[in-house]
Amino acid sequence: MKYLFLVLSLLVSSLAMASDLLEEVDKFRNPSDAYSMSVRIVSTTEKEESSFLVYLKGSDKTLIKVLAPKKTLGRNMLMIGENMWVYIPNIRRSVRVSLSQKLTGEAANGDISRMRWAGDYTHKVESKDAKEWRLSLEATKKGLTYSKINVWIDAKDKRPLKAEFLTLSGKTIKTAIYQKYEKVLGMMRPSQIHIVDNLRKDQFSDIFIEKMENKNFPDSLFTEKSLE
Numbered sequence: 001m002k003y004l005f006l007v008l009s010l011l012v013s014s015l016a017m018a019s020d021l022l023e024e025v026d027k028f029r030n031p032s033d034a035y036s037m038s039v040r041i042v043s044t045t046e047k048e049e050s051s052f053l054v055y056l057k058g059s060d061k062t063l064i065k066v067l068a069p070k071k072t073l074g075r076n077m078l079m080i081g082e083n084m085w086v087y088i089p090n091i092r093r094s095v096r097v098s099l100s101q102k103l104t105g106e107a108a109n110g111d112i113s114r115m116r117w118a119g120d121y122t123h124k125v126e127s128k129d130a131k132e133w134r135l136s137l138e139a140t141k142k143g144l145t146y147s148k149i150n151v152w153i154d155a156k157d158k159r160p161l162k163a164e165f166l167t168l169s170g171k172t173i174k175t176a177i178y179q180k181y182e183k184v185l186g187m188m189r190p191s192q193i194h195i196v197d198n199l200r201k202d203q204f205s206d207i208f209i210e211k212m213e214n215k216n217f218p219d220s221l222f223t224e225k226s227l228e
Contacts, residue, residue, distance in 0.1 A: 021125075022118035022137075024158045025151070028178075029115045031185040031212055033058055038211040039112050043105020044203050050104045054112055055215070059120065061222040062113040076227045079113045082143035087227035094227050099145040105205035106174060106195045110145025112207065117151075120144055131155055159188070164198075172198050184212050 034057040041050045048069040055063040062079040066072050074089035077097070085094040099110030114120070121137035121144075128134075137149040148166035153159060159181070165174045175198055178190035193207040 026116045026118050028159045028189050032214045034215050034217050036213050036215050037209055040208040041104050041107055043205040045105050057217050059116045106197050107205045108145050
């Protein structure tokens with residue numbers, strides 16, 4: 001009985017440490033439980049830049065307001081849990097989309113609507129050296145943006161450096177570089193995410209996070225009425 005108790009205690013401790021590490025990595029991209037951010041995306045495959053105002057609460061509530069280009073105005077998006085909707089102005093209704101669907105260029109809907117990995121993925125430390133650690137993440141839920149992710153983090157402060165996004169079969173489809181760290185809301189955060197298509201290296205998108213503010217949003221903001 002004592003042996004079984006020890007095994008269970010070690011298992012619980014191991015799971016807690018795993019969650020804590022991903023939370024430590026997440027904090028660089030998430031300043032608080034509820035916040036807003038202004039996002040600009042420039043892509044090699046798009047003629048115009050895209051701009052968004054994103055409202056996030058916890059890990060499962062996001063409202064995205066489209067600011068540019070003009071042709072996409074009104075196509076606002078709402079994420080609740082793993083479900084996502086986009087509002088279509090000309091038919092005045094919202095339709096279901098997935099987190100993995102293209103937002104613009106190489107950026108998927110989930111790249112700006114779901115910024116946390118803790119709670120969505122389990123992880124394993126694959127390698128460590130003096131400069132960086134490599135983690136492999138596997139989705140714990142259906143409907144997430146990516147099934148598997150390889151993440152490189154700074155060995156000292158655990159900031160994310162690079163991520164490879166994989167299919168369920170393990171094929172790498174995109175690579176993201178977290179760069180241009182700047183002090184925002186009390187700590188260093190990546191202000192640019194460079195995403196490259198692994199099949200077509202000349203196609204890439206840069207996500208610029210231009211402003212972050214801590215907010216206190218009511219749950220009523222995250223409803224389909226807010227899409228209109």
